[in-house]
Amino acid sequence: MADRMRVRINLSTREVEIEGDGELLRTFAADIAELMRLVREAAGAPQPAPAAAISPAAQGTLGSFGEYMQRLPTSATEVDRMLAAGFWVQENSPDRLFTTGEANRRLVDLGFKIGNPSQCVRQSIDAKRVFRVHKGHYRVTPLGRDHLRRLMGDVIPATPQGA
Numbered sequence: 001m002a003d004r005m006r007v008r009i010n011l012s013t014r015e016v017e018i019e020g021d022g023e024l025l026r027t028f029a030a031d032i033a034e035l036m037r038l039v040r041e042a043a044g045a046p047q048p049a050p051a052a053a054i055s056p057a058a059q060g061t062l063g064s065f066g067e068y069m070q071r072l073p074t075s076a077t078e079v080d081r082m083l084a085a086g087f088w089v090q091e092n093s094p095d096r097l098f099t100t101g102e103a104n105r106r107l108v109d110l111g112f113k114i115g116n117p118s119q120c121v122r123q124s125i126d127a128k129r130v131f132r133v134h135k136g137h138y139r140v141t142p143l144g145r146d147h148l149r150r151l152m153g154d155v156i157p158a159t160p161q162g163a
Helices: 022-027 029-044 065-069 080-092 101-108 117-126 142-156
Strands: 004-009 014-023 130-134 135-140
Touching: 029 130, 065 080, 065 135, 080 101, 080 117, 080 135, 080 142, 101 117, 135 142
Parallel strands: none
Antiparallel strands: 004 014, 130 135
16 A cells, blocks of 8 residues: 655645655655745745735725635635625624625625525524624624634724724
């Protein structure tokens, strides 16, 4: 049986991942070592902030919905995607509320298909990340905002706009 090896890279955390036959990877060992040296070297140098990482306070908004959703990690669940979409709708609506339908429409427009959007909102309510303001209208709680900040970083303001 072939000897399998795996190396992992995550650029946001400066990690590297490569998976394959152990013999094949050994042939690239010097290249991998050089790549890791460059990653470690870059970790010590100040990094310019990407445009999407500019704080919302400086931007005044969360940016476009597409740019905003790009900040979610690929490992985000459907519940996380719905929470993020709801937060964006909330922050861009005059009444500071979101509906399941509007959040889901935004996701569908970007090509995200949520299996059961209402169930996702219910799970966020159960987790105390969202609360119902009145029938069909919701608001993200401070706990939900903290969860999104852990997932998406500075793009989520620490306090509500206007607070």
